[in-house]
Amino acid sequence: MENRLEEYRTKRGFTQQTIADLAGVSRQTIISLERGRYNPSITLAIRLARLFGVQVEELFIYREEDDQND
Amino acid sequence: MTNQQQYLAQRIRVGWGILAAGLVIIMVGAALQMFFTLPFNTRIVSGLGIFIAGVGIAQIVRYRAVLGSQQVAARVVNEERDERGRIIRARSGNRAFWVSLAMTYFLLMWLSFASSGSLPEPSTDAIWFYLAAAVIVPFAAYIASIVYEQKNS
Numbered sequence: 001m002e003n004r005l006e007e008y009r010t011k012r013g014f015t016q017q018t019i020a021d022l023a024g025v026s027r028q029t030i031i032s033l034e035r036g037r038y039n040p041s042i043t044l045a046i047r048l049a050r051l052f053g054v055q056v057e058e059l060f061i062y063r064e065e066d067d068q069n070d
Numbered sequence: 071m072t073n074q075q076q077y078l079a080q081r082i083r084v085g086w087g088i089l090a091a092g093l094v095i096i097m098v099g100a101a102l103q104m105f106f107t108l109p110f111n112t113r114i115v116s117g118l119g120i121f122i123a124g125v126g127i128a129q130i131v132r133y134r135a136v137l138g139s140q141q142v143a144a145r146v147v148n149e150e151r152d153e154r155g156r157i158i159r160a161r162s163g164n165r166a167f168w169v170s171l172a173m174t175y176f177l178l179m180w181l182s183f184a185s186s187g188s189l190p191e192p193s194t195d196a197i198w199f200y201l202a203a204a205v206i207v208p209f210a211a212y213i214a215s216i217v218y219e220q221k222n223s
Contacts, residue, residue, distance in 0.1 A: 020148065021141075021144060021145065021148065024147075024148050024151070025148055025152045025153065025154070026148055026149050026152040026154070026155060028152075028154070028155075028220065029152055029153070029154040029155070032154060032223060037222070037223055038154055038223055040153070041153050044153060
């Protein structure tokens with residue numbers, strides 16, 4: 001699933017480790033999220049969206065083709 | 071107390087529990103050695119207790135060491151409870167389980183056929199080495215799967 005995590009993170013000047021600490025996950029998870037290799041759980045998606053003060057749909061872009069590719 | 075401190079406190083309590091269990095087993099082993107004559111070396115029981123007590127001590131030391139720094143404690147907790155890490159460990163455990171099941175089933179079938187003379191009877195040594203492999207190979211599969219998943223997911 002495509003996401004704008006890196007875009008929002010760099011806009012606010014945060015490091016991956018800072019986002020990981022704030023979201024309660026490992027830095028490796030943030031790296032995998034930004035590379036689009038990992039889809040977060042609903043709770044993690046909401047925590048990340050709240051960190052940046054945006055809606056989940058603005059941060060994570062769901063397309064139906066993503067389901068077909070899984 | 072924060073969520074993370076509660077988690078660490080709980081892990082430390084588990085460590086104390088494991089240490090207590092180890093000490094009890096050591097005492098049982100010592101009592102068996104002193105008061106009973108059994109057809110096996112009762113020091114094995116005490117040795118097992120020492121091992122378990124060591125696991126408990128390691129757990130206590132590990133988690134108490136990070137309590138000093140809130141940032142380090144938070145990172146340790148995040149690493150352990152990380153959802154992606156849990157998924158990777160669960161997938162890897164599942165693969166290791168199937169490897170272990172296949173190896174154990176293979177030995178079971180071989181011994182079954184050997185008892186009826188259809189296959190040669192393996193020696194005690196061969197069975198010992200095979201069982202050792204049945205521990206090591208699934209563990210290696212577990213580690214390899216974790217490494218693969220960390221790189222690719």
